[in-house]
Amino acid sequence: MTTRQADVIIVGGGIMGSATAFFLRQRGRSVILLERGLLGQQASGTNFGNVRRQGRFLPQLPLANRSLDIWRRLPQLIGEDVEFLPSGHIRVCYGQDRVGMLEEYALAARTYGLDLEMFAGERMRARFPFLGPEVGAASYSPLDGHANPRLAAPAFGRAAAKNGAQIFENTEVDAITRQGDDFLVSATDGRLFKAPAMLVAAGAWADKLCLQFDEPVDLVARGPQMGVTEPVPYGLKTVVGVTSPRDEEILYFRQIPRGNIIFGGGGRGPAYPDLRRAYVMPKNTLNQLRQLQRLAPALANLNVIRVWSGVESYMPDDLPVMGPSARVSGLHYAFGFCGHGFQLGPGVGDVMAELIDTGRTTTPIEPFLISRFSKQMPAQAELILDKFVEQE
Template identity: 65%
Template sequence: MTAQKSDVLIVGGGFMGSASAFFLCQRGHSVTLLERDQIGQYASGVNFGNVRRQGRHLAQLDLANRSWALWKRLPQLIGEDLEFLPSGHMRVCYDEALIDDLHAYAAAPEARELDLEVIAGKALHERFPFLGPEVRGGSYAPHDGHANPRLAAPAFARAAVRAGARVEEGVEVLDVQKVAGEFQVTTADGRLFTAANLLITAGAWGSKLSEQFGEAVPLETHGPQMAVTEPVPYSLPTVIGVYTKVPEEVIYFRQIERGNIVIGGGYRSRPDMLTRRAHVEPRSTLNQIQQMRRLLPAAVNLNIIRVWSGIESYTPDSLPVIGASGKVDGLFYAFGFCGHGFQLGPGVGDVMAELISTGQTSTHIAPFDIRRFSPAPILSSAESPSLQLTSKVL
């Protein structure tokens, strides 16, 4: 069997894998990307399309800022338009007690580049008169916006191909191992791919590959619930999302320039990982309609014309896995983005290319290290710290 060689082999053709392939080629690497189905078919192509930084875990903002700088350079960067609109993003709440949380987030040093503005009461409704009367406050991020997720991963993959990458769809990976300092990937059609570096960007299936190297990640899979309305005159450029402690109140919407209103949030489904299918929950669609009545009363009579779902993976701490393996040299990961990876896509690709090329990155990614899921070492009695009868709130 003749091996097909490259500098970097990427398994998984979502946004992270496609962006990584592009930026690796920009750094002069030979790259092969293998996707079992179609580029961007699962989480990358079916999400809401939020290009937002506000509301993220503060530890993600350094990466999100790097990604935002790249979003601003589209389409010059890749030669294609992803319909990115930096139209602003509002994070609103029904509970006045949560306004303090919005202020605290805006005041955090990590959020200084977001230029957040917290608005409440009469001032909020004068500025956003379309919001329902139950809305008490909100945080406005002027630089955030939205884009078309169906376009993103395929566009980056095409740009990677133009830059010299080999991108193959419909290729199922059967076995991954490292032999004599080289990664070897065997596919279902009997081919062998080899590379000095391996990047796993396989989304909800990422742990299936990482556990072959002794680094399992406890992923849960969920199907996001999405809907879109009939087109109406374009008048809502700002993305709106609800910040709440009540799960069924989680709702967000954006209007695209063609007039349709895209809606997400609410109950999630459990995908069938054998058939690789996720279903829409009727109760979720009904809940979205009910919640939209509260958030955007003017939308009450609009018709829903399409609903869909996808397959997303979630980690226990709601943070992704990004970075180098803790056990195997030349092995890297970028998966488990917990339903909020779309904005991070270009930044993750750029960071992984930098990390693979230089062994380090200027962006703070330590909280996303896969080793946080490794079992804690068992200490001897001499090494064990004395018991503390206090608790620490993180």
């Protein structure tokens, strides 16, 4: 059987893998992308679609800023519209307990080029009149927005293929070995692929591949709880998210131009990577509807027309694994984005292509290296994570 060869093999066709394939082709590198199902079928296509920067781990903001720049140029860059709307994003809290946290984050974020505007009281009511009476303050990011997750990864994949990337869907990896300086990847149907560099971007399935290279990670799969209502007149252009120490209060929603309200948040449901399935828990949907009415009373009594989930990967410190292997030359990782990777996808692809092509990147990614699991996280980093990192 003929062995297909390229400069780089990418395992995983979500937005991270597909975007990396595209940007590697922009750099003139030959690429083979292997996806066990269809491009964007799992977490990249089943998430909320938030293209937001605020609320992130602060050292992740340079990556988020790089990604936003790409989102804004996507139609010209890849030749397709993935429904990105820079509609603005507000992050709100109930009462006054977390107002100080929002203000502190806004001040710190300026250092990273993220300008946030604080709203409270009558000024907040005038600017965002749909917010419920319990909302105490809002942090507004005018350049953030949302996009259609069902379109993004496949669009990057098609653009990469048009530029010469070899895309293989419905191709499940059986084993990865080293053959001299190359990686030899065998599929379950017997096909063979070879390259001197490889990127593992396999989401909730990446831990099994890491284990083959003696770099185990404590990855957990979970299912986001998503839903969409019947269409109503379009008027809520800003994406809204709640910050709270209580999982049941966390909710986010956005309205698309067709009028439907897309919502998510709260507790996550079970996910089964071996079955490629994740499930929505009815109790979670009921809680989301209660929280939606609390957050925006005008949205009460809407009919829910669909709920869904997908298989997402979570790391113990709520940060992704991204960068070179600590043990194997030519091996790279980009997975475990913990439910807040959609906005980062184009930037991750650009950074990983730069790293694979040149051996370095202009965007700092040190906090995300896999080597961090072999040493204790500094207490200061733990404090930052506890205060600032939130789910999508």
